[in-house]
Each structure stands twice: as structure tokens, then as C-alpha cells.
Amino acid sequence: MKYKAVAFDMDGTLLTSNRLVLPETVNMIKKISDQGVKVILVSGRHHSVIYPYYYQLNLSTPAICCNGSYLYNFENEQLFAGKPMTKDQAKTLLELVNQYKIHTLIYTDQSMTYEVLDDHLESFFKWVNTLPTFLQPEIKKVNSFEKLIDESASIFKFATSSHNISALQQFSNAVEALDMFSCEWSWSNRADVAVKGNTKGNGLTHWAKHENIDLSEIIAFGDSYNDISMLSVAGLGIAMGNADDEVKAKASYAIGDNNSPSIAIELEKLFL
Known part of the structure; x- marks a missing residue:
């Protein structure tokens, strides 16, 4: 399978316990991005709190924010596909x-x-x-x-x-x-x-349709219960080693924890 996109949960997954992206992960994301693989951040965070990492990783994709409640385009500073509360x-x-x-x-x-x-x-x-x-x-x-x-x-x-x-x-x-x-x-x-209905999985599904990418062509990494919907719909759902067993059970398999370079190692296996 040739994967076209990688979706990352942030806290507990892409980020270490002290809210950093490991340098090995930064380097590997640059390598796969240079190959044309789209990298998208999927988070419970507000877009303003996603932006520092979007900037660090030099991404061009929108972010899926607030667990799929809306997508945010940083390039034109506009949100879209939003479903707010009344x-x-x-x-x-x-x-x-x-x-x-x-x-x-x-x-x-x-x-x-x-x-x-x-x-x-x-x-x-x-x-x-x-x-x-x-x-x-x-x-x-x-x-x-x-x-x-x-x-x-x-x-x-x-x-x-x-x-x-x-x-x-x-x-x-x-x-x-x-x-x-x-x-x-x-x-x-x-x-x-x-x-109801605002989930990371639905947000990822909306973005995939917008990009004309099949869900089977997407890899998703996550660690928590709000990641299950995303891990389930992606072609390859990868749970972090620090995830609970119930989350791991919904993934294709699990790797090391978020404080180790396990994401970089896995991306290298999958793409290089």
C-alpha cells in the first residue's frame, strides 16, 4: 500500500511529556513531506495552540481542531467545515x-x-x-x-x-x-x-474527501480515547505504547511511547 497522508494526534503522541516534538520526528516528517506525503495535525486543541507546531514542522495542510469540530486553514487564517454548538x-x-x-x-x-x-x-x-x-x-x-x-x-x-x-x-x-x-x-x-458527530475520525474523513485521498491511504497515530475514531477509519491506525489497552485494541498495532523516537522509526519503516 502506498500511503499518501499521515495524521497525528498531538498530546501524548506527536509531543513528548514536556510538549516537544523530538528532533528525530521533525527530521522524518520533513523527509516524507519532501516525498509528497501530506502531514496533518488532528487535535483536541484550539487552532491557536496548534499553530506553534504547524510552524515548526513547516506544514501547509489545514489542522483538524477541537476533536473534529472544525478545520482551520492557517494560510488564509480561516476556519471551515465547522459544526459549532448552538x-x-x-x-x-x-x-x-x-x-x-x-x-x-x-x-x-x-x-x-x-x-x-x-x-x-x-x-x-x-x-x-x-x-x-x-x-x-x-x-x-x-x-x-x-x-x-x-x-x-x-x-x-x-x-x-x-x-x-x-x-x-x-x-x-x-x-x-x-x-x-x-x-x-x-x-x-x-x-x-x-x-455530537464532531470526532477526529469524521474530521479526518472530511479532509480526505476534500483532498481526494482514500481513507485506506492514510496512516493515523494516536494514544487516547478521543483518537479511537481516527485510528478506526484510517487505513493504518497506530497506537502509542503509552495508550491504554482499549485504545491499542482499536489500532492496527502499537509502537513505543511518545517520549521515545518510535514515530520516526515507524515512519522510516513505512516510507523510506
């Missing part, structure tokens, strides 16, 4: 967030927003401050999520988290019971909520 849906989610007392970020078409700083955000800001100014994403503090929902053009995702796993699980169950959202766990204590 304002009523966003307010329903906000009520559940408050009911279960969990933390959330809200991703709009413009930026990531928060009301309260938590330990995850503190760590995130430390990473942001390591970047050159022109690559630093803007994360806005807002006084009222309700006002934000009223005033925003589009709401794409709630990034919820809690150290109280039981409360987060109850919240997740309540969200799923509404049958209008996708609630996918992106980490052991984080769950991403978007409109």
Missing part, C-alpha cells in the same frame, strides 16, 4: 459544569477562554511563555462564561477537567444522556465536549 446547547453544558462543580475552558472561534485558573492552566501558561512572542496563543480570562456564550460567534468545545474523577464521570454520563454531544476523554482527568 447558544442553548452551550448554556445547557454550562449548567452541568456548575452543577457538578468541575473546571472548564470554553473554545470559541477566536480563542480559548477561562474563568478560573487551575493547575493544568498554570502548567500550560509556563509552556506558552517558552515560545517566541509571535507564536504565543492568546488564552483569555473572562468574567462570565454566560456572557461569553451570548457574545461569541461560535462555541466549539468545552474542555472540562477535575481531580474528582467521580464528579467528572457523573458529568460525562449526564452529558451523554442528553444525546446531543460527543464527550470524549482526552486524559485521565479531562473530558472534551463538542456537538
Whole structure:
């Protein structure tokens, strides 16, 4: 099989634990890109937080953002194929967030927003401050999520988290019971909520049709539960060694973990 594209989840897959792309991986991505293989980033992240890596890897493809909620073209700075929440849906989610007392970020078409700083955000800001100014994403503090929902053009995702796993699980169950959202766990204590049908697999499918590439011609790398839809639809789904067994079971096979040069080694086997 001659593969035409490679799709990468970011956190826990393309990125090491300290949010870096290994130099071996950077070099190998350049080599396969020079051969005409398309490389696309598929993430739960907002496009502004994907951009530093897009820039580093010198990509020209759009990014699949917020777990497939929209695609973003960095070259013309426009999003497309977006499926945002309605304002009523966003307010329903906000009520559940408050009911279960969990933390959330809200991703709009413009930026990531928060009301309260938590330990995850503190760590995130430390990473942001390591970047050159022109690559630093803007994360806005807002006084009222309700006002934000009223005033925003589009709401794409709630990034919820809690150290109280039981409360987060109850919240997740309540969200799923509404049958209008996708609630996918992106980490052991984080769950991403978007409109039902917004998944990485569907985002990758949309992009493949746009590029006239068959899904069987795409390789996907992932490590978490929100990657399963992508690993399942790609012609070759590769799980990271740090993935849970349930994720690995949905992949074609597993390789080493995200802190080792396993991606570079695998790409060399597949393309060179």
C-alpha cells in the first residue's frame, strides 16, 4: 500500500511529556513531506495552540481542531467545515459544569477562554511563555462564561477537567444522556465536549474527501480515547505504547511511547 497522508494526534503522541516534538520526528516528517506525503495535525486543541507546531514542522495542510469540530486553514487564517454548538446547547453544558462543580475552558472561534485558573492552566501558561512572542496563543480570562456564550460567534468545545474523577464521570454520563454531544476523554482527568458527530475520525474523513485521498491511504497515530475514531477509519491506525489497552485494541498495532523516537522509526519503516 502506498500511503499518501499521515495524521497525528498531538498530546501524548506527536509531543513528548514536556510538549516537544523530538528532533528525530521533525527530521522524518520533513523527509516524507519532501516525498509528497501530506502531514496533518488532528487535535483536541484550539487552532491557536496548534499553530506553534504547524510552524515548526513547516506544514501547509489545514489542522483538524477541537476533536473534529472544525478545520482551520492557517494560510488564509480561516476556519471551515465547522459544526459549532448552538447558544442553548452551550448554556445547557454550562449548567452541568456548575452543577457538578468541575473546571472548564470554553473554545470559541477566536480563542480559548477561562474563568478560573487551575493547575493544568498554570502548567500550560509556563509552556506558552517558552515560545517566541509571535507564536504565543492568546488564552483569555473572562468574567462570565454566560456572557461569553451570548457574545461569541461560535462555541466549539468545552474542555472540562477535575481531580474528582467521580464528579467528572457523573458529568460525562449526564452529558451523554442528553444525546446531543460527543464527550470524549482526552486524559485521565479531562473530558472534551463538542456537538455530537464532531470526532477526529469524521474530521479526518472530511479532509480526505476534500483532498481526494482514500481513507485506506492514510496512516493515523494516536494514544487516547478521543483518537479511537481516527485510528478506526484510517487505513493504518497506530497506537502509542503509552495508550491504554482499549485504545491499542482499536489500532492496527502499537509502537513505543511518545517520549521515545518510535514515530520516526515507524515512519522510516513505512516510507523510506
